[in-house]
Amino acid sequence: MEYADDYILKVTNLKVEIQNQIILENLTFKVKKGTTLAIVGPNGAGKTVFFRTLLNLVPYTGKIDWAGKVKLGYVPQNVSVKDIPISVKEFLSYKDVVDVKAALAAVKLDDPAVPDKTLAVLSGGQMRRVLIAWALLDNPDVLLFDEPTVGVDVGGEESVFSMLSELKRKRNITMLLITHDVHLVKEYTDELLGLNKCVTYFGDSQQIVEPSLQQKIYGETVCLSP
Amino acid sequence: MFDTLIFSLIVGAAVGFSAGYLGSIMVLEKMALVGDAMSHVALPGLALGVLIGFSPQVGGFIFLFVSAILIWYLGRITKLSFETLVGAAFTLALAIGILMYGNNLDELETALFGDIAKVDLTYAAIAVLIAVAVVFLTRYIYKKIVLGLISEELAISKGVNIAQTNLLYLLLVSVTVAVGIQVTGTLLVGFLVVTPAAAARIISRNLSKYFVLSAVFGTISAVSGILLSSALNTNLPGPLVVISGVIIFAVVLVVRRAKKMMD
Numbered sequence: 002m003e004y005a006d007d008y009i010l011k012v013t014n015l016k017v018e019i020q021n022q023i024i025l026e027n028l029t030f031k032v033k034k035g036t037t038l039a040i041v042g043p044n045g046a047g048k049t050v051f052f053r054t055l056l057n058l059v060p061y062t063g064k065i066d067w068a069g070k071v072k073l074g075y076v077p078q079n080v081s082v083k084d085i086p087i088s089v090k091e092f093l094s095y096k097d098v099v100d101v102k103a104a105l106a107a108v109k110l111d112d113p114a115v116p117d118k119t120l121a122v123l124s125g126g127q128m129r130r131v132l133i134a135w136a137l138l139d140n141p142d143v144l145l146f147d148e149p150t151v152g153v154d155v156g157g158e159e160s161v162f163s164m165l166s167e168l169k170r171k172r173n174i175t176m177l178l179i180t181h182d183v184h185l186v187k188e189y190t191d192e193l194l195g196l197n198k199c200v201t202y203f204g205d206s207q208q209i210v211e212p213s214l215q216q217k218i219y220g221e222t223v224c225l226s227p
Numbered sequence: 228m229f230d231t232l233i234f235s236l237i238v239g240a241a242v243g244f245s246a247g248y249l250g251s252i253m254v255l256e257k258m259a260l261v262g263d264a265m266s267h268v269a270l271p272g273l274a275l276g277v278l279i280g281f282s283p284q285v286g287g288f289i290f291l292f293v294s295a296i297l298i299w300y301l302g303r304i305t306k307l308s309f310e311t312l313v314g315a316a317f318t319l320a321l322a323i324g325i326l327m328y329g330n331n332l333d334e335l336e337t338a339l340f341g342d343i344a345k346v347d348l349t350y351a352a353i354a355v356l357i358a359v360a361v362v363f364l365t366r367y368i369y370k371k372i373v374l375g376l377i378s379e380e381l382a383i384s385k386g387v388n389i390a391q392t393n394l395l396y397l398l399l400v401s402v403t404v405a406v407g408i409q410v411t412g413t414l415l416v417g418f419l420v421v422t423p424a425a426a427a428r429i430i431s432r433n434l435s436k437y438f439v440l441s442a443v444f445g446t447i448s449a450v451s452g453i454l455l456s457s458a459l460n461t462n463l464p465g466p467l468v469v470i471s472g473v474i475i476f477a478v479v480l481v482v483r484r485a486k487k488m489m490d
Contacts, residue, residue, distance in 0.1 A: 053380065056380065056383075056384045058380065058383050058384070073384070075380065075381065075384050077378045077380050077381060079378070080377050080378045080381070081376060081377060081378070082377055084255065084257070085255055085373060085376060085377065085434075086428065086431045086432055086433055086434060086436075086437050087373060087377070087433065087434045088432070088433040088434070090433075091433055091434050091435065092377075095370050095373075095374055095385075096385075117432075117433075119432055119433065120377075135381075
């Protein structure tokens with residue numbers, strides 16, 4: 002269905018139970034097209050399960066309504082590449098990519114040596130970019146990004162974020178980011194979803210700097226680093 | 228005698244190529260011992276073939292096939308790893324198989340160590356056809372398996388049915404092992420799935436090279452083992468296939484070390 006109100010995703014009373022344990026319940030919120038939603042919560046809050054639910058990988062009750070035929074791109078938190086001798090070129094070829102260079106240029110990986118490198122030797126930032134390139138190949142309307150800063154050094158974080166912002170502007174992609182990074186939430190997202198089995202906060206992401214909100218989301222005070 | 232050698236070489240090349248190719252996935256999945264252990268599951272089937280009077284290979288294949296489905300199903304419902312389930316099943320199968328052979332020690336020796344004197348044109352033709360089918364089907368699933376190893380979510384979100392892919396993979400291993408038993412026997416056939424791929428892994432920087440080298444090393448191991456066995460006038464090429472493969476592994480290792488030192 003197409004929403005007249007420009008929402009791309011409506012989640013209503015979502016509940017996920019795995020092996021008789023409630024992982025998520027009473028999730029109700031909406032995401033506007035072209036915005037970036039940060040999903041924040043303590044470990045074990047069900048954030049990754051929520052993504053898996055959006056990808057239709059786990060059974061759920063309640064409603065997940067996408068506006069029309071929405072294509073999802075997914076960038077996972079963890080990939081196991083250490084023991085697999087797969088090159089960047091080969092990995093991208095799994096999506097029938099003809100122009101590997103163009104796919105990598107889209108994520109600002111212009112080094113001509115990158116396509117022949119094995120995934121195992123890439124830096125954290127390069128790996129993230131390759132995974133983003135993989136996700137972008139389907140021209141997604143929505144990008145689900147699990148922990149963008151994991152394994153990326155401090156300088157690399159900023160360049161990954163600015164690249165994502167540029168992509169968002171150029172392609173009008175809606176992004177859902179799971180993160181613990183307060184700086185990322187404040188600088189690069191529009192709305193914030195506090196998640197701890199249920200919604201603990203939903204609103205303006207700029208409020209993340211408020212200690213009272215962090216207390217609410219994490220259950221303990223988290224100070225913003227200067 | 229010459230015909231038998233030619234047929235044996237054809238079977239050896241076919242089995243070595245397909246087992247090496249399949250084994251490359253097994254090594255990536257860290258399931259090298261699964262291939263080895265699974266081969267023993269064939270023993271009761273081979274014994275049944277001998278006792279009832281039909282082809283032991285068919286009996287072996289049926290046992291492997293049924294065991295593979297059972298192990299796949301138990302894996303799904305118990306969430307135990309293939310390694311655990313195969314480990315539990317293979318010793319039992321070995322014990323039952325040995326009991327079934329009873330005093331029929333010559334046949335037991337053939338089952339355990341292979342016998343290329345019994346290879347004929349029909350067997351060679353079947354081995355080649357099966358090897359071609361195995362390589363073709365493995366090509367069809369290897370991207371799916373590799374993607375699943377990198378990230379299960381990525382694979383599933385791309386439409387890969389991991390359970391179905393694993394089942395097909397186990398069946399391919401079963402049929403390859405069943406054919407290979409005639410060359411190396413149940414005790415040693417697992418070697419062809421593991422060592423060529425291990426040697427290829429040491430020197431491969433991309434998957435295409437890795438898969439091709441695994442298959443080539445598997446073929447060289449099997450063919451050279453059979454030729455050696457013929458030169459030494461023995462019908463038990465299994466141990467010589469293993470020794471040839473280990474020599475390839477050692478050479479690859481030494482060359483790689485030497486290259487690294489020169490760099």
